[in-house]
Amino acid sequence: MTQVILDISTSLDGYVAGPRPTLDDPLGEGGEGLHEWIVRLETWRKQHGLEGGVTGPDAELVDEYVARQGAVVMGRKMFSGGSGPWEDDPNAGGWWGDEPPFRVPVFVVTHHEREPLVLKGTTMNFVTDGVEAAIAQARDAADGKDVAVAGGAEVAQQALAAGLLDEIQLHVSPVLLGGGTLLFGDLDAPVALERTRAVDSPNAAHLRYRVVR
């Protein structure tokens, strides 16, 4: 049965991007530390034409997770790389390039109507009627596999508020950002969670929870 899973890297203090982001550095100061755990992986490096890299619990977790994944939902900023040059160019491919690291359909929540963008390994679809519609379309496309909500914070909060998340998996990186974009900055009410799994490594603590409704 399809599970809708928020899957995102955060700092130990709950940020998904650091302070003072720029065009060159959309993740803000210290933000590169959020994803160090994943760019060190052999699987990631292979995918990007690089040699070397590590295996181990982080890699096993990603492999397992990707195998269960049937579709991905993301926000417009995550597609375009922040307020970059892609933002207003209707023909731009986003900062993901010609071969994004997805092997399943992607659904982008956006206000701008746009034809699907067919890339190597994936098609990016643009959904203009909100996160609920995007998750519904992703669910259809996933055909029984899981739907990953990949971020950013705005889409994550909308999905949580609408009761659309079954699970939350955070990859907690060993860094404090002390400012920037909080994953959950403004919920209406506290949300109880049930811890379902934890995979730990020095590179990141991977904490997985079921959302209690």
Next chain:
Amino acid sequence: MTQVILDISTSLDGYVAGPRPTLDDPLGEGGEGLHEWIVRLETWRKQHGLEGGVTGPDAELVDEYVARQGAVVMGRKMFSGGSGPWEDDPNAGGWWGDEPPFRVPVFVVTHHEREPLVLKGTTMNFVTDGVEAAIAQARDAADGKDVAVAGGAEVAQQALAAGLLDEIQLHVSPVLLGGGTLLFGDLDAPVALERTRAVDSPNAAHLRYRVVR
């Protein structure tokens, strides 16, 4: 050798208190979820005259931690229970009562001069010349054992900014607060950490890091 350790419970999204705190509920909405993991422990319940409770990895961690502890540092709000009736009463004992859950000296960072408060099992000392002085006094009192910085957020941030923390241990509770008091809301620059230990249970993920200087 004495280690200065920030030791505090946070929500999965980085808050040490929920939104809209009141006199009756200084931890804010949902804030009681932060400490559920500890009030369930047999050791905690015994200490508070209650029967039952759980043992297991959380309890072992606390026992080990308390055994290494030689002194505790906390902020004025943590001593007085927020902006409660104790705040302006120079003779009040804080909301910790006559027998606080500390068996070592406590150093309270405050602007109000006050004679030490001798209670059952501990003496609360009031330090008016800042967090650095409080940690120095606690270090002396600890006599080779560890100094625990117990919160709140303000004291934690001051200690981190002054380069006084050797380690950070967060007890991450399975709850999202989505607002309230962030543990690290406004650092000057990102802080790199090195994960030294993780103890996991369904009640809390206990993540411990060395501060990289």
